[in-house]
Amino acid sequence: MELSVVITAFNEQDNIGPLFENIRRNLSHFEYEVIIVDDGSTDRTVSRVKQHADEHVKLIVLNSNYGQTAAMSAGIQEASGDYIATMDADLQNDAADIPFMLHKLKTEEWDMVAGNRKDRKDNTLLRKVPSGMANMLIRKLTGITISDYGCTLKVFTSHLAKSLGLYGELHRFIPILAILQGGRITDVPVKHHPRKFGQSKYGLGRTFKVVSDLILMLFLQKYFRRPIHLFGPLGLLCFGAGSAISFYLLTVKLMGHDIWGRPLLILGITLVLAGIQFLTFGIIAELVMRVYFESQHKKTYQIKEIFKPINLSYQMEY
Template structure:
């Protein structure tokens, strides 16, 4: 089979009501493009898998997880199984419009962009629970990472395959995919795309994700600035702590030599804690990061398990 021009990766979790209109819209939008469609079921408990299997055409594969791993892992699985020259990502809730894909593909090809990101020009979501937190998160991510995109929450994006396949998606970093792409040297742009209100199912997002976003942002800032030189952050903090601890202990030693009793003073404990903490900062963080990366990457391990793959257009036995 010839290499498809694009691979469309759609993550699905309990979207049975959206599957028929979603696939109909995708098939219509991509009729004139050599494509493959990869539907990743992230452990749905409704009839999503049944609907996808029934409606999958010869261009479609359904990846079925054995449990719910989260959107980032589902995206990583879809990208790993992609063969296209370009990779498109989108949600399975039908709020993204597949009819925007040909326009975004033309833009990526004609102007040689590595990433074309969608920007929801007329977002169809509630203001207080969705739009306002999203605007705040977008501002915070732009300000801290210096990757200036307007809409980090829009899942509809198109990537050159080598960019998408080398981003290293772990945990819940799907919100920061543009930052990961920029770390790969990607040239990116934004374009307005259509956005529809959710008709079927319920949203998987809420205010509870705020703390996760902040925690992931701290991790992304570390990856962005110190991933290739972690000693610069851990070493700086460790040496600072160690130096302050040494100064405290020298001060106490001088007092001791002058005949003062230093035993039982809280500052004595602080001095020892700062010295030991400095040593641990230099070593523990670096070792932990190396262990995690070595475990997954050197052994080519994945963070997910695919239970089954269904190829559309074939009879099942």
């Protein structure tokens, strides 16, 4: 199987028929499969998929609405293609972009090609402005210059897609997860159509989730393998500042002044205790990381390629 197209769907009954038509029209020259993951739809999405499905389609129905990340992970793990494309079921992504993205991935040896919705057909105030601000913040903090983190349309190598480790709401941060796995990524402009049927599942309420996940991504990007490098300096800084304050107050006390009840005393004690806690937490986190890697025989590195030159002299003698 050359290509697996993973599509997550939640209450998209009216979009299923046109979605399949779009895929068949644009991917007919590929050996492909379409994996539809129904994320606990309460409408007729499942029956519509069964109605329009052909030999290329595989339907996965989840027991409940677990969220897009879990649904995408389920579809990726079921995919059998050498390359995996992900897209939404709302018809805003266009399968016509997949052949070019796949060609770019193959010929230029990328591990992931992401879509960039330059001419985005969404509400400016509720969707485009918050998304633009989030993209700018993520690029600034992570240093990864993907233009559009929110575009679901992406093409991966199967090896990278299956090693992403998608949990929680991390589908928005797939480019960062790909970089953490040693992947080479780029983005290209893609089409984006206005939604014709159904309602968007996103709103301003997801802002807090994005910020929370961004904090996690920054930790994973910079300190996942060595958490003591984050908690150690914080602990030493707090402990050092608290110790300096305590030494100063001890000197004041020895000079005969009363220090009881001073806010500075409380601050000094708090900083010393915080420093001890940070250092202790850093050591515990280091031990947890060792258990994580060693118990599951995981490695702290990724090997992209092993090359062994041919022994020409041996070949000539043979």
